[in-house]
Amino acid sequence: MKTLIEKYGGVPTIAPSMREQKLDLDAPLAAFERSLLADDVHALACMTGVGTRIFLRELTARDPGLLERLQDVVLFARGTKPLQALKEFGLKGVNVDKPHTWREISESLMGQLQPGQHAILLEYGESPPAALRRELHSAGLRLTNIPVYRTTFPLDTGPLERAVWSCIRGEKDVLLLASGTQALHFLKYAEQIGVLEEARAALNQMVIVSIGPACSEVASDLGLRISLEANPHKMGILVRTAAEHATALVGKVAG
Incomplete structure (x- = not known):
């Protein structure tokens, strides 16, 4: 990101806002295994590549044979990264329609499953809406x-606070x-240091460039424009879009 921004003549400030924190999967995996062996898993929704691989x-x-049982389960992928993760384990997934938000996941599950059937959703970062x-x-x-896994603040929060x-x-x-989680953590940290409303107002005076609809949806829910x-x-298109169009908007964005 830093290199791309500098390539387009921008002055980057890099502020890591989150890190991934793996959760204890023993109990959820045991429950999933029981359901899978009982043929009570009818769809699995994979939200991220990282989460799918973990x-x-x-x-x-636990049991390499469980992957074979997954061959009979409809596997939905929210974009190319979880789809690639499934392929790495010899599994075929169905990529949900763009723009890969929660709505497309919901529509895919409802279009595939019958009443009474059971869907498993691999969470990431935050719980589903x-x-x-x-x-x-x-x-x-x-x-x-x-x-x-959950996303939490980076170990060094100095750059984020600055x-x-x-x-x-x-x-x-x-x-x-x-990602939408970056916006969430920015505002969560601002709240932690007692300046939430000031931070939200400041962001709405800036040009905010989103990588896509899922990210925009989260930011909008947080009160950001x-x-x-x-x-x-x-990522490259994100930076290029900002480079080509943001300059004309600076100073014109109303709070």
Whole structure:
């Protein structure tokens, strides 16, 4: 990111906002194994490549034969990264429609499963929204969430704190978001140091560039206004979009 920003003539401030923290999977994996062996897993929704790899690696460590049982389960992937992770374990997945938000996951599950059937969702970072649970429940589907990992603050929060204060002082023009969780953690940290409303107001005076609809959806739920969105939804396009269009918007974004 730093190299790309500098290539386009920008001055980057890098502020890591999160790290992945693996959770204890012993109990969830035992429950999943029981359901799988009882033919009571009808779909598995894989949300991220990282989470899918962790889950399948630990599942294989319990019993390599369980991967073969998964061949009979419909495996949904939220984008190319979890799809690639499935392939690495010899599994075939179905990539949900773009833009790969919770809505497409919900639609895919409801389109595939019958009332009473059981879907497993591999969580990542944060729990799925209540709307997803309500939709599946209304369709008569059973849903089990397996939290594979959580995202927490980086061990060194110094750069993040400096970035929060720098934005509040009006020293930054553009915020690049590669995931909705980055926005969530930025505001969570601002709340932790007692400047949540000031930070939200400052961000809404900046040009916020999102990597895609899923990221934009989270940011919007947090009260942030997205100015630009990368299309296609890739890191290089994110930076290029900002480089080509953000300058004209700086100073014009209303809070």
